[in-house]
Amino acid sequence: MKLLHTSDWHVGKTLKGRSRLDEQKAVLAEIVELAVEHEVDAVLVAGDVYENASPTAEAQKLVITTLLRLARAGIEVVAIAGNHDHGPTFEAYRPLMRQAGIRLIGSPRSAEQGGVLRFRARSTGEEAVLATLPFLSQRYAVRAAEVITQTPAQNVGAYDQMIRDVLANLTAGFTDQTVNLAMAHLTVLGGRLGGGEREAQSIMEYSVPAAIFPIDAHYVALGHLHRRQSVPAAAPVHYSGAPLAVDFGEQDNTNVVCLIEVAPDTPARVTDLPIRSGRRLRTVTGTVEQLVADPTAYGEDFLRVRVTQAAYAGMREHLLEALPNALEIRLDPQFSVSPHTDAARRTPAAARTPAELFADYCASAAVDDPRLNRLFDELHDDLTSGRA
Structure with a gap:
């Protein structure tokens, strides 16, 4: 099957007071074109869809229109909330968007409550199992760990252990007959900042080791760090990076989306597709x-x-x-x-x-x-x- 991995759109972001909505519109249109051109089975949007928790009507219209264009092309669309997004709003729109063929995940859920999604590739009929983990602040990590793992808060360790426990629940259903995927919005140790992230939610206690992802994951799609990069791990762990530089600290980054070709018995092959829209x-x-x-x-x-x-x-x-x-x-x-x-x-x-x-x-x-x-x-x- 074929997948397209993207993240950190930051729709609604301005730069020194200058609106970039026209650029964002062109970038998202290019992403849709690439998804259609390469006949992908699914598009994975790994968080920070918006620049802030209260996006303007214009920003919301652009995002919804983009997701609908993908869904109408017969593509499975999954988007999780990042630290810039408002998770509860994603959850509020979840039932409506599901009717349109779009899956939004705003809050961490156990595998049994919708944290794990399954879909079949239209091209090959292969089944994918997708573990989803939206951004978790430290404040809510304990609560999520309790809800998902049934572990009392006093027995839960540091932030990275909480994330490890949550992922263990979400990836328990991986088998050798399925394409096993994980998508999360977080900072993995060894990853390099892209230049425009919120450092308070990207460093120190918010960093987790790449070893938290199981070896039987065919591909791990990450969002949060704006630099395109892979992180050494037992499984293929990749940041797609932001498709448009959000600040001058990112002026030298390469803007791409990731095309993944994978099968249950075949390692993932990852190809970077350049994004050429947007001003330098x-x-x-x-x-x-x-x-x-x-x-x-x-x-x-x-x-x-x-x-x-x-x-x-x-x-x-x-x-x-x-x-x-x-x-x-x-x-x-x-x-x-x-x-x-x-x-x-x-x-x-x-x-x-x-x-x-x-x-x-x-x-x-x-x-x-x-x-x-x-x-x-x-x-x-x-x-x-x-x-x-």
Whole structure:
């Protein structure tokens, strides 16, 4: 059978106040096209479908439309909630979406209560067993472990042991006659952050060893880390990564979805399918003259600009006029503090003229613009001469 693994869509995410809904729409349309082109039997969406727990109507419409397009193409569609999603809302829509051929899992469930899904591949008739584990915060991990494993909370160990216990219940039905799959939204030790994750829910106590996944799993589809990667383990454990860079920290990541071809008696073969939609994020560095020399070279890329010279009045406006896709403009740290600032602070303010005080202020703000000094002198003359 053929499967498509994707995650971390973050629909509704803005970047420095700039909406990216059009890009997200193009990326999701490309994912649908790839799923149809490769005639996959199922699409697995491993969490963080939305950017936040209260997505806008436009974001919800885009996600629902995408999932429906996949289902109408005869594809089995399964999506779990990530740490950015609102699990209870997934659960509320679960019965309705099931009628449309879409399976949403918002909260951890035992195998008997729907945490394990079974479906047959339309292409081969092979049966798949899919263990699903949405994101579990530490706050709810104990409760989930109690509900699913019947283990008293006082006997449950650390977070990774709770996850291990839950997965043991969910994967107990794996057999050598089925394609055994697991899908979860979590951080596995050895995985590398992609650059845009919430670190508080990605590190330390939220990390679990890859050994928690059983050796008889044909494929483990993970979400949460935005970098495409596989994690060494007894079973094939893969992060598909985000299909669109969500922040400049991810500008060098490779955006893909994973095509998996597998059978009960055949190891999974994984192929990365590039996602080409969406605008590139790029960091550019130089003096103002260098940065604006050839604006067309940046194309439609969104830019993070680092300026390697002292600031001057109107510099930001100058750059934005020449580079309308610049979303962030900052001085390189070596130009952000004047070497004269500390010396000036050691001289009592009363011993310096107003012009010197203003010059000190400009130096502390890393602004070097003689025009400002001249304007200050004119204003000071007008005020002290009584002409103002």
